[in-house]
Amino acid sequence: MNAVLLTPPTQPVRATIALASSKSESNRALIIDALTGFRCDLQNLASARDTQTMIRLLRASDSTADVLDAGTTMRFLTAYFALTGQTKTMTGTPRMCERPIGLLVDALRTLGADVAYLGKEGYPPIQTRGFKATGVSDLSIRGDVSSQYISALAMLAPYLPNGLTMHLTGALGSVPYMTMTLQQMAAFGVETEADWTAQTIRIPAGTYQPTTYAIESDWSGASYWFSVVALATDAELDLLGLKEQSLQGDSAIVGIMDQLGVQATYTGQGFRLTKKPAANHITVDFTNCPDLAQTVAVCCAMKGISATFTGIESLKIKETDRVLAIQTELRKFGADMVEVETNSRYEIQSSNYVADRELVRVDTYDDHRMAMAFAPIAMLRPVVIEEPGVVAKSYPSFWADFATIAGVN
Numbered sequence: 397m398n399a400v401l402l403t404p405p406t407q408p409v410r411a412t413i414a415l416a417s418s419k420s421e422s423n424r425a426l427i428i429d430a431l432t433g434f435r436c437d438l439q440n441l442a443s444a445r446d447t448q449t450m451i452r453l454l455r456a457s458d459s460t461a462d463v464l465d466a467g468t469t470m471r472f473l474t475a476y477f478a479l480t481g482q483t484k485t486m487t488g489t490p491r492m493c494e495r496p497i498g499l500l501v502d503a504l505r506t507l508g509a510d511v512a513y514l515g516k517e518g519y520p521p522i523q524t525r526g527f528k529a530t531g532v533s534d535l536s537i538r539g540d541v542s543s544q545y546i547s548a549l550a551m552l553a554p555y556l557p558n559g560l561t562m563h564l565t566g567a568l569g570s571v572p573y574m575t576m577t578l579q580q581m582a583a584f585g586v587e588t589e590a591d592w593t594a595q596t597i598r599i600p601a602g603t604y605q606p607t608t609y610a611i612e613s614d615w616s617g618a619s620y621w622f623s624v625v626a627l628a629t630d631a632e633l634d635l636l637g638l639k640e641q642s643l644q645g646d647s648a649i650v651g652i653m654d655q656l657g658v659q660a661t662y663t664g665q666g667f668r669l670t671k672k673p674a675a676n677h678i679t680v681d682f683t684n685c686p687d688l689a690q691t692v693a694v695c696c697a698m699k700g701i702s703a704t705f706t707g708i709e710s711l712k713i714k715e716t717d718r719v720l721a722i723q724t725e726l727r728k729f730g731a732d733m734v735e736v737e738t739n740s741r742y743e744i745q746s747s748n749y750v751a752d753r754e755l756v757r758v759d760t761y762d763d764h765r766m767a768m769a770f771a772p773i774a775m776l777r778p779v780v781i782e783e784p785g786v787v788a789k790s791y792p793s794f795w796a797d798f799a800t801i802a803g804v805n
């Protein structure tokens with residue numbers, strides 16, 4: 397799949413979307429299941445490549461685990477192999493080998509894991525080479541780089557001789573992903589204590605209980621459909637499999653899109669999205685929902701709504717430098733995301749697009765969210781998305797779903 401041409405709907409947008417299931421929830425449940433000896437009944441696991449990679453690597457006996465571009469798979473499996481004393485070489489795509497892992501490796505070494513860097517210090521590839529408990533049950537770790545390190549340690553912590561207390565330092569990011577971890581641990585029988593003011597998480601020693609567990613649909617994937625409704629002239633969409641009370645922090649999209657002209661109503665099976673009046677300006681802090689930033693940036697820019705964004709620092713170390721990618725691609729539409737305070741505050745300047753401007757080709761930088769965030773522009777004008785296959789990382793059926801509302805060729 398080299399590129400897709402998306403063309404605007406020829407009729408009012410009406411569809412029911414059976415959303416992809418959450419890769420974040422799936423990958424946590426899979427680590428916990430492995431720690432029970434694969435005795436859980438996990439339902440509705442994600443078809444996302446990141447989750448399918450996790451399933452495969454947890455059961456493989458090969459000496460190398462190649463996670464491709466899956467951040468959670470890299471971080472969670474590293475902790476799993478390190479603390480269960482397995483010898484594994486952990487590697488991934490060239491970009492994965494630029495995504496930092498040093499904070500996690502430092503913590504694992506403190507706990508007694510033998511972990512070696514095979515390339516650049518602080519980055520994959522690495523090798524886990526065995527575990528000899530040091531008895532340490534208290535450590536400090538920065539909470540302002542990636543919450544995935546903390547989730548990874550938390551899920552393994554019950555299996556340490558004395559459990560683990562983590563003191564998180566710095567300004568915490570992605571907190572809902574940590575609470576998701578702790579809530580899933582509780583669902584499998586390990587109760588933890590988190591004090592977010594004191595920035596401390598306490599995990600007792602214990603074991604997970606084999607359980608039946610159903611994964612919710614993916615709110616990050618849902619965000620693209622909110623943007624479709626915000627940008628379409630006439631739209632009503634039913635999104636299936638979302639819960640009214642979600643473990644996922646990206647359910648914050650409901651409140652953000654309420655200001656961008658989308659009414660979301662819980663139906664018992666998910667959410668129905670309809671149109672409502674939008675605000676002229678919005679302010680959003682993405683500290684707790686970084687994966688929504690691309691969706692909201694494109695939606696504001698194309699809807700002509702100015703916006704102030706904070707909390708997007710972590711975007712620079714994700715699948716690509718997402719700050720740069722958003723800026724570069726928005727400029728093709730006459731819009732921009734301008735840094736107004738170094739590394740901390742950005743303004744979305746809206747598109748002065750004209751419908752008859754030449755066809756824009758959006759580059760996706762090996763980043764699923766670049767493809768999906770820019771796709772809703774097709775509600776306004778034809779657009780080409782390069783390398784559309786990138787969506788497989790989290791939402792393999794995205795284009796099939798999109799074809800139910802717009803032209804996909």
Ligand SMILES: O=C(O)C1=C[C@@H](OP(=O)(O)O)[C@@H](O)[C@H](O)C1
Nearest residue numbers: 420468542543544570573687710
């Ligand atoms: O724990 C998780 O499932 C995730 C945590 C977030 O990463 P950071 O903690 O690095 O912000 C998020 O961006 C990623 O898509 C999934």
Ligand SMILES: C=C(OP(=O)(O)O)C(=O)O
Nearest residue numbers: 465466467468687714715
């Ligand atoms: C950042 C993401 O994933 P990961 O860090 O797990 O690769 C994402 O899905 O947007």
